[in-house]
């Protein structure tokens with residue numbers, strides 16, 4: 001249509017600007033830059049505080065639980081009960097996991113994340129739980145975490161006995177075959193330890209040592225490798241933002257570089273690294289399973305301007321279709337239900353497609369679920 005046919009009062013809008021190219025987090029470049037891209041600068045109220053107090057908590061000797069000595073088990077159950085009611089995490093030593101296996105898992109991270117960005121597999125797609133991601137540049141537009149991650153699935157059922165090894169070989173490639181063997185063995189060790197901890201949590205809550213072990217027998221869990229490159233301005237950003245894990249239980253191994261912080265007694269505390277220990281924290285799903293008795297732990301990870309920091313996080317999750325509801329013995333007129341029934345699939349999808357997990361994920365999810373149910377389960381709760 002010739003330009004003069006347009007009525008004089010019509011304003012011809014310029015074409016919309018092209019969408020900004022998603023930022024590329026190339027750690028080998030960014031870690032040397034004094035000026036951080038604005039997307040990595042967190043709001044003042046979330047920036048890390050300098051020199052947080054160290055949290056000195058007595059580690060729990062898991063070895064005495066493994067002996068099955070009733071007195072030792074009862075003592076440990078009491079320790080765990082207090083820790084999980086108060087701030088939702090505890091530290092265990094004498095856990096039975098081979099330190100050489102842990103060292104190999106860390107070496108594997110150095111090899112993988114030390115590669116050039118171009119040599120790493122393509123970034124994971126939005127809504128997908130697994131794969132390689134560099135600071136989630138394609139997923140979030142602000143408050144980007146200063147980290148690279150590799151997440152993959154671990155299934156405890158017999159049909160998936162080599163799922164980790166197969167992922168590394170088939171999805172990542174032949175050169176990662178040995179990698180896959182290390183992490184397959186590591187995840188199997190995490191599974192064994194998780195089920196043992198579930199026995200201890202069951203005793204701690206008075207439901208017996210089989211209840212939660214059975215619930216997680218066929219777990220469908222997530223293994224995540226966290227790699228935090230050094231940052232020239234660590235006081236402006238975060239490696240992982242403040243959150244409660246939406247999952248059930250997390251077994252975290254941090255290397256010798258401190259960075260994990262937990263929020264207890266109204267302030268952030270640094271958890272002193274101990275390569276011989278695992279940090280175990282309660283997630284949102286187990287908080288619901290315990291009818292709110294055990295608290296999901298609020299935590300975050302800070303970075304530094306000197307060296308890389310790495311952590312291995314095993315997230316225990318039930319089968320996707322398992323209904324998350326507390327045992328009847330934890331519900332009565334004095335302790336009414338705190339959260340509705342839900343499946344782990346629903347909560348997992350909520351965190352991957354609708355909501356960035358933070359410190360209030362479970363409450364927001366609960367409201368979202370109720371709105372959706374009130375609308376007869378339509379796709380978009382806000383449509384009703």
Ligand SMILES: C=C1C[C@]23C[C@H]1CC[C@H]2[C@]1(C)CCC[C@@](C)(C(=O)O)[C@H]1[C@@H]3C(=O)O
Nearest residue numbers: 145240241243245246247315351356357358
């Ligand atoms: C189910 C999960 C989502 C996250 C990985 C596991 C358990 C922890 C979640 C996460 C780490 C919480 C902070 C925000 C998040 C986006 C991250 O920084 O990685 C979360 C993970 C995720 O959604 O990928």
Ligand SMILES: O=C(O)CCC(=O)C(=O)O
Nearest residue numbers: 226240254260301311313
């Ligand atoms: O790296 C850490 O110490 C914490 C990581 C974490 O909280 C997570 O991946 O959920």
Ligand SMILES: [Fe+2]
Nearest residue numbers: 243244245299
């Ligand atoms: Fe976490």
